[in-house]
Amino acid sequence: MDYNDSYKLLSGEQLIYAITIPLSTSIILANLFIILGIACNRQLHNTPNYFFLSLLVADLCTGVALPFIPLMGLYRELSFSSCLVAHIFPNFLFLAFLFNLVMVHYERYICIVDPLHYNNLWMHRSFPLALLVVWLPPLLYACLPAFGWNNWIGPDWNDCCCASGQNFAPLSNCSTNGTTCCSYRRVFPNAFIYLEVYGLVLPAILTIAGMTGRVLWITRGQLKDICRLHRSVERGSQASDQEQRLNLRYTRCVVAVSLTFLACWVPYLIYMHVCIAFLISDTKWSSTTHIVLSCTGIGSMAVVPLVLGLANRQYTEPAYKLLQKLRDRWRRRTQGSEEVAV
Numbered sequence: 001m002d003y004n005d006s007y008k009l010l011s012g013e014q015l016i017y018a019i020t021i022p023l024s025t026s027i028i029l030a031n032l033f034i035i036l037g038i039a040c041n042r043q044l045h046n047t048p049n050y051f052f053l054s055l056l057v058a059d060l061c062t063g064v065a066l067p068f069i070p071l072m073g074l075y076r077e078l079s080f081s082s083c084l085v086a087h088i089f090p091n092f093l094f095l096a097f098l099f100n101l102v103m104v105h106y107e108r109y110i111c112i113v114d115p116l117h118y119n120n121l122w123m124h125r126s127f128p129l130a131l132l133v134v135w136l137p138p139l140l141y142a143c144l145p146a147f148g149w150n151n152w153i154g155p156d157w158n159d160c161c162c163a164s165g166q167n168f169a170p171l172s173n174c175s176t177n178g179t180t181c182c183s184y185r186r187v188f189p190n191a192f193i194y195l196e197v198y199g200l201v202l203p204a205i206l207t208i209a210g211m212t213g214r215v216l217w218i219t220r221g222q223l224k225d226i227c228r229l230h231r232s233v234e235r236g237s238q239a240s241d242q243e244q245r246l247n248l249r250y251t252r253c254v255v256a257v258s259l260t261f262l263a264c265w266v267p268y269l270i271y272m273h274v275c276i277a278f279l280i281s282d283t284k285w286s287s288t289t290h291i292v293l294s295c296t297g298i299g300s301m302a303v304v305p306l307v308l309g310l311a312n313r314q315y316t317e318p319a320y321k322l323l324q325k326l327r328d329r330w331r332r333r334t335q336g337s338e339e340v341a342v
Contacts, residue, residue, distance in 0.1 A: 013071070015288065019295040020067040027063030027302050031056050033319050034309035040318035047124050051107055052309070054131060055100040059305040062097045065090040066302065070294040072184045080152060083182035088142050094298070095138030095200065101304065102204050103134050109211040112218060141200070145187050152186050190279065197272060205265060212257060223250055260307050264300045271297030 035056050038044045069090045078086060103123070111118045123130035227243045271293040309315050 013074070015291050016070045016295065017067055019292070020070065020299065023295070023299040024063045024066040027066065027299075027306065028060055030306045030310070031060040031063065034306070034315045035060075036322070037315045037317065037319040040322070041314065044314060047127055048107055048111075050127060051100075051104050051123070051130070052305075054134065055097075055104050055305050056309065058093065058097040058100040058134075059302055061093045062298075062302050065093045066295075066299060069094065069298055070291050073290045073294060076182045078182035083152075083187060084146050084150075086182065087184060087187040088146060091196075092139050092142035095142055095196075096135055097302070098201060098204050099134040099138055102207055103130065104305075104308075105208045105211050109215060112215050141196070144192065149189060149192060150187050151189050193276075193279065197276060201272065205269070209261065209265075212261075216254060216257065219250065219253070223247070260304070264304045264307070267293075268297035268301040 035053065038049055038053055038056075068086065072087055072090070076083075076086075107121070107123060110121060118124075223246055226246065230243060274293060275290075
């Protein structure tokens, strides 16, 4: 690889790190903040919060792996084993995060839709089995390329060695079936990508959206019943101030859910379908575009658990109290030092 190729690859990696490092750091710190709040509050030590804690751990791992996910779009010189690890491990963490997110939404969905049978759910009776369900299948599916479902030995990998989409010259030590050219095309066959996107990722997102919409619809019906009962008791035909406050609160909830979906899921859906479109057409595209779309898409999706956690005061209250104590101690020390200086 000559100087120009090395410079372009380095600039691509620098762009990835410039976007993902601040985002990854924020995701990791926010997850640790919420995990600390759950750990410090004994009232939150129950099965539903254990599921949410598993989601936070998966989200934290996704934050750690976030800088490495866009690197899959670059063409690097790695051995076979290193290339597999560089692609399989981030993919496993991403799928585990998605499975945990579906499990948390399903658990809360059943709590609202069928509260009488909520405590008898199989996931409550056998929590270790539920954890196995959300962590083991993603691991097995992500490891399929390591078991032989890959394109490492292909008929012609000159396009890979030319770093498709990066305008690189062929690598100096890359042969027809070279072992130094690492690309997601060599690790993930097209069938594997299609199955993951349209068999796992997209159904999971649609399931989450469907459960959220169903919960909002049930909440709207219950709100109408409450307002109807309130009017029958008050014997009034006009909406009272309390009814208006309830309607306003519901409207805010709908707006918050809609904005969360638009901000967190739409960027990833755009990135996912753009990647599939270019994969089907087999056309080259700018590495800068791929980097920006992948960083914003995956990063925005990783914010979903943080929105759920930071919106719950029970999760954040212990951490806030701890930070308040540390701030008070710091103020006392600074005041004491100032008094001594005077």
